[in-house]
Structure formats: structure tokens, C-alpha cells
Amino acid sequence: MEHTRRNKIVDLLKSKEIGSEVLVKGWVRSKRGNKNVNFIALNDGSVIHTIQVVAEVSNFQEETLKLVTTGSCIAVKGILVESVGQGQSVEIQARGIEVYGSADAESYPLQKKGHSLEFLREIAHLRPRTNTFGAVLRVRHAMAFAIHKYFNDHGFYYLHAPIITGSDAEGAGAMFRVTTLDDKNPPMLPDGHVDYAQDFFGKETKLTVSGQLEAELGAMALGLVYTFGPTFRAENSNTPRHLAEFWMIEPEMAFYDIHDDMDLAEDFLKYLIRYALDNCIDDLEFLNKMYDTELIARLHQVVDDKFERLSYTEAVTILKASGQQWEFPVDWGTDLQAEHERYLVEKHFGKPVILTGYPKDIKAFYMKMNEDGKTVRAMDVLFPKIGEIIGGSQREENLEALLKRIHEMNIPEKDVWWYLDTRRFGTAPHAGFGLGFERLILFVTGMSNIRDVIPFPRTPKNAEF
Numbered sequence: 421m422e423h424t425r426r427n428k429i430v431d432l433l434k435s436k437e438i439g440s441e442v443l444v445k446g447w448v449r450s451k452r453g454n455k456n457v458n459f460i461a462l463n464d465g466s467v468i469h470t471i472q473v474v475a476e477v478s479n480f481q482e483e484t485l486k487l488v489t490t491g492s493c494i495a496v497k498g499i500l501v502e503s504v505g506q507g508q509s510v511e512i513q514a515r516g517i518e519v520y521g522s523a524d525a526e527s528y529p530l531q532k533k534g535h536s537l538e539f540l541r542e543i544a545h546l547r548p549r550t551n552t553f554g555a556v557l558r559v560r561h562a563m564a565f566a567i568h569k570y571f572n573d574h575g576f577y578y579l580h581a582p583i584i585t586g587s588d589a590e591g592a593g594a595m596f597r598v599t600t601l602d603d604k605n606p607p608m609l610p611d612g613h614v615d616y617a618q619d620f621f622g623k624e625t626k627l628t629v630s631g632q633l634e635a636e637l638g639a640m641a642l643g644l645v646y647t648f649g650p651t652f653r654a655e656n657s658n659t660p661r662h663l664a665e666f667w668m669i670e671p672e673m674a675f676y677d678i679h680d681d682m683d684l685a686e687d688f689l690k691y692l693i694r695y696a697l698d699n700c701i702d703d704l705e706f707l708n709k710m711y712d713t714e715l716i717a718r719l720h721q722v723v724d725d726k727f728e729r730l731s732y733t734e735a736v737t738i739l740k741a742s743g744q745q746w747e748f749p750v751d752w753g754t755d756l757q758a759e760h761e762r763y764l765v766e767k768h769f770g771k772p773v774i775l776t777g778y779p780k781d782i783k784a785f786y787m788k789m790n791e792d793g794k795t796v797r798a799m800d801v802l803f804p805k806i807g808e809i810i811g812g813s814q815r816e817e818n819l820e821a822l823l824k825r826i827h828e829m830n831i832p833e834k835d836v837w838w839y840l841d842t843r844r845f846g847t848a849p850h851a852g853f854g855l856g857f858e859r860l861i862l863f864v865t866g867m868s869n870i871r872d873v874i875p876f877p878r879t880p881k882n883a884e885f
């Protein structure tokens with residue numbers, strides 16, 4: 421069969437060119453039929469739907485049709501015809517079939533439908549071929565694209581923060597070490613520590629937990645910047661909302677205060693969700709039907725509702741008065757857990773919530789202190805089903821105040837001299853936030869485990885693929 425340009429199934433299903441010759445290439449989802457005719461459901465990843473290929477048995481060699489099994493990859497040349505069957509408007513009358521690769525019915529793990537998500541995690545190399553993961557991965561792509569589009573349209577510059585870092589200052593989580601030293605016999609210092617001066621970078625290096633500190637450097641020159649890259653946290657938290665490797669979007673804006681920061685976060689999230697509704701509706705309808713029948717309604721609601729804004733202190737008062745039994749007791753000064761965040765969002769307000777004015781002791785060193793000396797200009801955006809989806813703040817731009825916090829928190833000044841330079845030379849008020857990309861995808865797809873919204877999840881004891 422000659423390799424002319426293939427037609428994508430997404431286009432053919434909308435095509436009005438009945439009678440035209442087409443060429444499709446994809447993976448067989450199922451084959452049924454009788455001794456006269458075979459019906460092949462073919463998917464090529466361009467859309468959740470399959471196109472039906474009708475093959476008259478007498479037109480083909482028996483061996484060819486035998487190789488067309490569930491999971492096999494084939495090319496089909498044929499004529500696009502109107503479909504008489506239910507559920508599709510067009511189908512393909514096959515004239516020629518080329519089998520690129522069969523898939524043995526006995527051993528192909530996706531032979532049957534309806535596997536559990538847990539099982540599919542064990543075959544992460546094949547799960548993109550299921551309807552569910554096809555839908556999730558297309559939505560994930562659309563959201564990545566929409567993020568770049570939003571920022572580009574709003575005058576932000578994409579700044580690439582490093583993945584390997586010599587800085588441990590952010591303090592957002594335990595870090596993975598990056599080294600080329602001999603693991604059996606590393607050079608040692610007399611005091612018993614490894615001599616990282618002999619390591620690749622001449623110092624101890626780690627995988628980054630956040631691109632924020634570098635984004636701040638960019639914002640102090642370009643005004644509006646964002647990072648969008650992988651970040652790594654070595655916490656042993658086995659929850660449905662934590663990954664050891666996740667992607668984060670971190671805009672950083674010169675001349676923004678905490679209110680501008682919240683306005684941007686709300687507008688940004690609403691834009692992304694609206695983008696998904698406008699561009700991914702086939703996939704969302706599938707996910708709505710299979711996993712979460714309130715998904716699309718919830719997405720519309722978040723786009724329409726004004727997010728509730730209140731202080732941490734007010735939130736703690738509400739939580740204490742709620743009469744709920746908490747797994748983690750809540751009191752002023754404690755960090756809020758997902759159960760508290762979700763109570764506020766789902767039960768108390770019934771819409772997304774932005775909390776501000778957190779106690780300084782549970783937040784990072786760089787957040788701007790409020791006049792009370794106890795709370796900082798932090799803001800967390802809390803979402804239904806997710807809890808915290810965004811964490812951000814106005815930054816401390818005053819050198820003396822920042823130094824005071826750094827000393828209080830025992831951060832060595834020599835580790836952040838370059839960061840402090842932004843406050844020494846042309847400091848400016850600024851703010852930013854971090855959106856967890858996979859938490860966004862969890863929300864938009866209605867999936868309930870973060871392992872199912874990234875192609876190859878990295879979690880404690882799991883890095884197979």
C-alpha cells in the first residue's frame with residue numbers, strides 16, 4: 421500500500437465527503453462480525469471516538485484479517501460511506517488493509533475492557549491506548565497549550581528555571597540529590613561528610629522544588645514572567661494529590677500586590693477551565709459519563725462563580741465552629757489539611773475559596789509580612805475535590821525585613837546572596853503564585869488520583885516506566 425498522507429479520524433468523523441477515498445492508520449479497539457463481514461473499531465488518538473471499518477471477508481486474504489486483533493496496528497484504505505449503524509455518521513468500506521503489527525489475543529493486557537485504574541497503573545506503557553487515558557492526555561495537552569496562550573496573550577515571558585539547583589532556600593520540601601560521585605566510594609572530608617567540592621558542580625546539588633526564586637530574578641528585569649517545568653519533592657506522602665515529580669506553573673509579576681495576585685489567579689484558572697469546556701468537550705463528556713457525572717456542571721460552576729476571599733483567621737473560626745470531627749484538629753497557627761480546605765469549599769461556601777493572611781510560621785521566608793507582625797501576605801486557592809490548587813504570595817521586597825526573616829529561619833545568607841541582590845539593587849514590590857499542573861488536570865478531568873493524570877507517575881517506590 422502506498423503511503424499517501426493519512427486522514428485523521430477526528431476529521432473523517434466530521435467529514436461530508438461521502439464517496440471519497442481515505443487512508444486511516446491506527447490501533448484496533450475491537451473486531452466483531454461473521455463469516456461474511458468484519459466490523460473493526462479503529463482509533464488513532466486524534467479523538468476519543470473510533471471509526472468503524474467494514475471489511476467484506478471475501479475481499480481479503482484470510483491471514484490478513486486474522487492478524488487484525490484487538491490492539492493491533494493497521495492501515496486501511498477505503499471509501500468513506502454513510503453509516504447505517506447506530507452511533508456514528510460515517511464508516512469506511514475497506515478496499516485494502518495493511519497490518520503493521522498484530523497483537524496476540526492471549527497476551528495483550530488490554531484485550532478486555534473495563535480494567536481498574538489500579539491495574540492500568542501497572543501497565544503505564546500501554547494505558548495511553550485506553551479511552552480514559554487518551555481523554556486525560558488530550559486534556560493535559562490542551563491545558564499546557566492554554567497556559568502558554570494565556571500568558572503570551574497577557575504579555576508574560578516564559579522563563580526557563582533550572583531543574584538542577586544549588587539552592588535549598590525555598591524550603592518547599594525534601595529534595596533529591598544530583599551527583600556523579602562514586603556511590604561506593606565517595607570522597608570524604610575529615611569530619612565524615614561527603615566532599616561535594618569534588619562533585620560535578622563543585623558543590624552539593626539537588627533537583628528543584630520550585631522555580632520561584634529564579635522567576636523573581638526574571639520578573640525584576642522583564643516585568644511579567646512565568647515558569648512551567650517539572651519540580652521534585654522527596655516527601656514520602658502517598659496521597660491521591662501528591663507526586664514526587666510534578667509540573668508547576670509559576671507566574672511572577674513586578675508591581676503586583678496580593679490583591680492583583682489573587683485577581684490574576686482567579687482569572688487564569690477560569691480561563692483554563694473555560695478553554696477545556698470549549699476545546700475538549702468530547703473527552704470531558706466521556707469522563708463525565710464514566711467517572712464523575714457532576715464534572716461538567718462543576719466546571720461550569722467554577723467558571724461562573726466569584727471565588728470567596730477570606731483570611732486564614734476567619735477560616736479557622738468557621739472550621740472551629742463547624743462541629744465537624746477532624747482527623748487533624750484545627751487551631752490558629754496550624755497548617756490546614758485537605759479535609760479543612762475541602763470543608764470550606766464544598767460544605768461551607770460551595771465554591772472556590774482564596775485564603776489570605778496565613779501565620780508566618782507555616783509559610784516560606786520570602787512572604788511579605790503584614791502590619792500585625794504575625795501573618796504574611798500569602799494566598800492559597802482552594803478548589804472543590806482538590807483542596808489547595810494554587811499557593812502564592814506577595815514577596816518581601818524590603819531588604820531589612822527579608823534579612824530578618826532569613827536569620828530567624830536559619831537560612832545561611834551565603835546561600836541566597838544572589839536572591840538578596842534583587843532587594844539590594846532596584847527592588848520592587850512583586851507577587852506570584854504556583855499552580856500544580858496535575859492538580860489542575862485532576863480538577864478538569866474529574867479523575868480522583870493524581871497518578872492517573874500524568875503519563876508516568878513518580879511516587880514513593882514507583883519509577884518503573
Ligand code: 4AD
Binds near residue numbers: 631664809810857859
Ligand atoms: O504551595 P507550593 O509549595 O508553592 C510553591 O512552591 C511556591 N514557590 C509557589 C509560588 O509562589 N511561586 O506549591 C504550589 C502548588 C500547590 O498549590 C499544589 O497545587 C502543587 O504546587 N503541589 C503539588 N502537586 C503535586 N504533588 C506535590 N507533591 C505537590 N506539592 C505542591
Ligand code: MG
Binds near residue numbers: 808810811
Ligand atoms: Mg502550598
